[in-house]
Amino acid sequence: MIPLLLLAVSLHTNFEAGSLGKVEPISATHFRCAVKGEVDQKGRNRQASWYYFRLDGAAGREITLDFVDLLGEYNFSSGELSIKKTTRPAFSYDNKTWQFFGDQEVQWDNLTTSLRLRFTPLKNRMWIAHVPPYTTRDLARLLAASGGSPYLHAEVVGKTVEGRDMILLTVTNPSVSDANKKVLWLMARQHAWEASTSWVAEGALRFLLSSDPKAGRIRNEAVFKIFPMADPDGVARGGVRFNVHGFDLNRNWDAVDPKLMPEIAAQHKAMLDWIAGGRRIDLFLTMHNTDGEYLAGPLSAGSPQVQESVKRFFELLVANTSFNGPLRDAGLSTTPVMPGRMTVNQGLFHDFKIPAMGMEQTVVFDSKLGRIPTAEDHLAFGAGLVRCMWAAVTDAHP
Ligand SMILES: [Zn+2]
The missing domain is CATH 3.40.630.10 (Zn peptidases)
Known part of the structure; x- marks a missing residue:
C-alpha cells in the first residue's frame, strides 16, 4: 500500500490587497472565515465587503468556507450587508483570469447571517475574492x-x-x-x-x-x-x-x-x-x-x-x-x-x-x-x- 499523502489545506493573504479576518478550522476541509471589515474615524459605518485570499492544497477535495461577521452600517444606518444572498464570490487558478462561483456552490443562511461556499477546487492553488481584484x-x-x-x-x-x-x-x-x-x-x-x-x-x-x-x-x-x-x-x-x-x-x-x-x-x-x-x-x-x-x-x-x-x-x-x-x-x-x-x-x-x-x-x-x-x-x-x-x-x- 502506498500511503495517500494529503497536503494540509491552508489559506493565505500575504500579497497585495489580500484580506481575511480570523480563520477557524471546523475540520480539515471546513473553515469559518471572518470578513475583516473596516470602520471610519469615529468607529462607525463598518463595512465588510472585501476578502481576497489564496487557498492551497485543496485540489480534488470538497471544501466548505463559511463567511461570517458580515453585519455593517451605512450612512449611520445599522443592519447593512455588503455580502448577502445574491453574492457570488470570484475565483481564479492563476490570479489573473477570474470567474464566479455558481448558484449551486453558494448558500446564504439568514439565521446566522453567513454565506457558505461548498466547492471542489481543480488545482492546489486557488485565489478567491469578493470581485475580480485590481491592484x-x-x-x-x-x-x-x-x-x-x-x-x-x-x-x-x-x-x-x-x-x-x-x-x-x-x-x-x-x-x-x-x-x-x-x-x-x-x-x-x-x-x-x-x-x-x-x-x-x-x-x-x-x-x-x-x-x-x-x-x-x-x-x-x-x-x-x-x-x-x-x-x-x-x-x-x-x-x-x-x-x-x-x-x-x-x-x-x-x-x-x-x-x-x-x-x-x-x-x-x-x-x-x-x-x-x-x-x-x-x-x-x-x-x-x-x-x-x-x-x-x-x-x-x-x-x-x-x-x-x-x-x-x-x-x-x-x-x-x-x-x-x-x-x-x-x-x-x-x-x-x-x-x-x-x-x-x-x-x-x-x-x-x-x-x-x-x-x-x-x-x-x-x-x-x-x-x-x-x-x-x-x-x-x-x-x-x-x-x-x-x-x-x-x-x-x-
Ligand atoms: Zn463606493
Whole structure:
C-alpha cells in the first residue's frame, strides 16, 4: 500500500490587497472565515465587503468556507450587508483570469447571517475574492504600457498618507488647441474594495488611446482628466472604503483636511487649480460599486443646463451601454446637517455648480448583461462610457 499523502489545506493573504479576518478550522476541509471589515474615524459605518485570499492544497477535495461577521452600517444606518444572498464570490487558478462561483456552490443562511461556499477546487492553488481584484500593480502595468502615447500625460498631484502617488491622467490631442475642447473628468476607486471601477477606468483609457476613429475624434474635441485610483493605500492593504486615518474618501468633500485626508486634498486642489486657471469641467463622474445600479446627479438643485447634461448622459448610457439606471437626484449631502458628509459629486456641485455625478454599478447578476459583470464587461463598458460622456456634452452620436 502506498500511503495517500494529503497536503494540509491552508489559506493565505500575504500579497497585495489580500484580506481575511480570523480563520477557524471546523475540520480539515471546513473553515469559518471572518470578513475583516473596516470602520471610519469615529468607529462607525463598518463595512465588510472585501476578502481576497489564496487557498492551497485543496485540489480534488470538497471544501466548505463559511463567511461570517458580515453585519455593517451605512450612512449611520445599522443592519447593512455588503455580502448577502445574491453574492457570488470570484475565483481564479492563476490570479489573473477570474470567474464566479455558481448558484449551486453558494448558500446564504439568514439565521446566522453567513454565506457558505461548498466547492471542489481543480488545482492546489486557488485565489478567491469578493470581485475580480485590481491592484496598484495592475495600474502601474497599464501606465507603463501606455506611457509611450503622445496623447497621454500622467502627473503626480499629491501623496497619500503612506506616501503613495496620487496620479492624474490627461488624455487629449496636444496638437489641437484646447480652446474649444470639452472637459470630461472621471474618477475611479474612491473605495478600495470597488475594483470593478478600476477595470472600467482601464477600459476607458485603453479606448481613448486607441486607433479607433471615434477615439481620435474625441481626443481632438475633448480633454479627458482621469483620477484612476483615489485610494491607493486602501487598495494596497486590502481595505474597504476608508483611508489610513479612517476617513471615507467619498465623504468629507465639504471638510477637506490635508493632514487627515491628503488623498482628497490632492484631488480637490487639482480641480480647484484647473478651474482657477480659467478652465472648465463640462461633466464629472465618480464610479462606485454595490449590488445594484443607479446614476445620481444634481437634478433638483442644478440649473436647467446642468439638469439637461445629466439627463442626456443618463439616456445615452442606457441606450448604448450595459448600464440600466435608474437616474436619481444626488441631494446635497449623504447626511444633511452633519459636516463631512458630502460625496465628491455633491462637493463639486456645491463648489462649482457643474454636472457632477456619481454612478453605482452592480457586482451581482446584471439582468441587462444576463450575467455577473466580468472584468471584460467592465473594460468594454469603459469604452462606451467615454463615448457617452463626450456625446452628452456635444451634439455627436456616441
Ligand atoms: Zn463606493
